[in-house]
Amino acid sequence: MKKYSVIFVIPFLILSCFCEPCDEQDLEMYPYNPEYFIPEVPPTFPQFEQPEDNLMTREGVELGRFLFYDTILSGDGTMSCSSCHLPSGSFTDNLAVSTGIDGVAGTRSSMSLLNSAYFFNGLFWDGRVSTLEEQALLPVEDPIELHNKWPNVENKLRESDRYPKMFREAFGIVCREEITKELAAKAIAQFERSLVSSPNSKWDRVLANVDAFTDQELLGFDMFFDVNDQLKDAECNHCHNAPLFGVNEYFNNGLDAAATLDDFEDLGHGMVTGINLDNGKFRAPSLRNIELTAPYMHDGRFATLEEVFDHYNSGGHLSPNRDPLILELGFNEEEKAAMIAFLKTLTDTSIVNNPAYQSPF
Numbered sequence: 001m002k003k004y005s006v007i008f009v010i011p012f013l014i015l016s017c018f019c020e021p022c023d024e025q026d027l028e029m030y031p032y033n034p035e036y037f038i039p040e041v042p043p044t045f046p047q048f049e050q051p052e053d054n055l056m057t058r059e060g061v062e063l064g065r066f067l068f069y070d071t072i073l074s075g076d077g078t079m080s081c082s083s084c085h086l087p088s089g090s091f092t093d094n095l096a097v098s099t100g101i102d103g104v105a106g107t108r109s110s111m112s113l114l115n116s117a118y119f120f121n122g123l124f125w126d127g128r129v130s131t132l133e134e135q136a137l138l139p140v141e142d143p144i145e146l147h148n149k150w151p152n153v154e155n156k157l158r159e160s161d162r163y164p165k166m167f168r169e170a171f172g173i174v175c176r177e178e179i180t181k182e183l184a185a186k187a188i189a190q191f192e193r194s195l196v197s198s199p200n201s202k203w204d205r206v207l208a209n210v211d212a213f214t215d216q217e218l219l220g221f222d223m224f225f226d227v228n229d230q231l232k233d234a235e236c237n238h239c240h241n242a243p244l245f246g247v248n249e250y251f252n253n254g255l256d257a258a259a260t261l262d263d264f265e266d267l268g269h270g271m272v273t274g275i276n277l278d279n280g281k282f283r284a285p286s287l288r289n290i291e292l293t294a295p296y297m298h299d300g301r302f303a304t305l306e307e308v309f310d311h312y313n314s315g316g317h318l319s320p321n322r323d324p325l326i327l328e329l330g331f332n333e334e335e336k337a338a339m340i341a342f343l344k345t346l347t348d349t350s351i352v353n354n355p356a357y358q359s360p361f
Contacts, residue, residue: 022175027168034059034170039117042199044207044243048117054133054186056193059170062360064191066166067184069359072156073140074101075148081139081188082359084110087352090289091195096300100145107266109300112293114351115286117193121248125282125298128272132189137181150181157184195357197288202345213345220342223335234339235312235325239284245346246286254316254326255297256280261320268298277321291347305340 034057038047050056067073068081084098085091091113097106108125116123116132123135139145140153157163158176167179170187198204205211213221219231226233239247250269258264261276270279282298296302302311313336315328331339351357 022177025174026176027164028174030165030168032168032172034172037061039194039196040198041196042204042243044199044204045196048193048196049120050193051131051133054189056190057170059166060187060190061194062191063163063166063170064187064189064194065357066162066360067188068191069361072160073148073153074146075152076101079146081136084139084145085113087354087357088292090114090292090352092293094294096295098145100142101147102143104144106144108298109295111283111285112289113192113195114289115195115197115244115246117196118244119248122250122272122283126268126272127250127283132192133182133185136185136188136192140181153184154179154181195351197348198350198354200350201288201348204348206345214341216338216341217345219335219338220340221345223331223339224342232329232331232335234329234331235327236287236339238325240287244286245288247284250278250281250283251323252280252319252321252326253282253284254311254319254322255301256319257317258319264319266299280319280321287343288346289348289351291344292352305343306336309336309339 036055036057039056041047054060068085071077071080073080079101084093086093088094089112092110096109098110099105111123111125119132121127123129123132129135129138137150140148140150157167157179164173164176164179167173167183167187171183173179173183199208202211202213202217206213222228223231223234224236226235226237239249239251239253241247256264258280261270261279264270264280267279269281269283270276272278290296290305294303294305296305296308302308309331312326313329313331316322316326
């Protein structure tokens with residue numbers, strides 16, 4: 001798909017609402033001509049919406065890429081956003097749970113940021129924030145993650161030899177004092193929105209009639225989407241439908257047994273909504289690049305896709321709000337292998353090797 005770009009000047013009044021008064025207008029020597037762009041997405045994808053006060057520009061995305069990979073955000077200068085969201089793991093860290101700068105382990109696995117531009121019903125496993133801009137603010141001051149304070153980060157960014165010019169080019173600020181956590185979060189959010197699948201997975205190539213499924217992959221496809229009444233229904237498509245292979249909803253997929261709605265060790269979405277019926281529910285993540293994001297589930301309990309399928313094949317554990325589509329499937333080893341073969345057609349190595357998404361350092 002062709003990438004379209006135009007010159008777009010973002011209204012300064014919108015972006016300067018968090019800024020401090022200037023002691024000296026020291027950045028006007030640098031031009032402010034941001035170039036608006038729409039990321040290249042697979043032909044089957046819709047174009048995602050962007051917040052009106054943070055439309056993506058090439059300068060903003062590039063600033064966000066630097067900040068995403070810069071350890072300047074952490075309290076001791078050892079970790080960055082990318083420490084838990086590596087391109088090689090489709091922007092996860094391939095750990096069951098992540099560990100922050102103090103060596104303290106969290107309780108949940110890092111979610112893939114791939115196609116997070118399409119997450120319109122909350123982010124994180126539990127949906128605790130609404131936007132990527134809100135999400136980008138949290139890890140810096142989380143004591144288990146980057147364990148810093150935003151005023152410290154703002155001061156370092158203002159004193160940097162690199163960042164004042166980049167903030168000027170991205171947001172039109174005129175002095176260093178105008179560098180704020182809100183603008184930093186906006187830039188990181190722009191970069192994260194740029195992390196969109198390419199059309200180069202086998203699934204996308206088959207849709208484009210430039211490749212074909214093997215017999216095994218086709219069997220998995222038929223069961224995934226329940227297109228053949230003579231085959232078993234894997235019940236996957238309800239929570240992982242094309243083209244994104246995920247939905248913006250939260251489910252109890254039978255991971256844990258619970259006698260009552262209050263017996264879940266991790267309340268998940270219920271902790272956010274305060275609704276008991278949401279306890280034990282978590283976001284249904286995208287299956288795109290699922291081959292690259294092991295281990296699986298919100299706590300990384302399953303090391304392989306085979307273990308994941310065994311869980312669903314068993315029907316999971318009983319609890320009052322277990323989703324009714326979590327059933328004993330009765331799949332044999334041949335059918336299990338076919339399902340996994342199909343899931344691997346969703347692997348897209350182009351994005352993990354894309355220079356635009358790699359560290360600039």
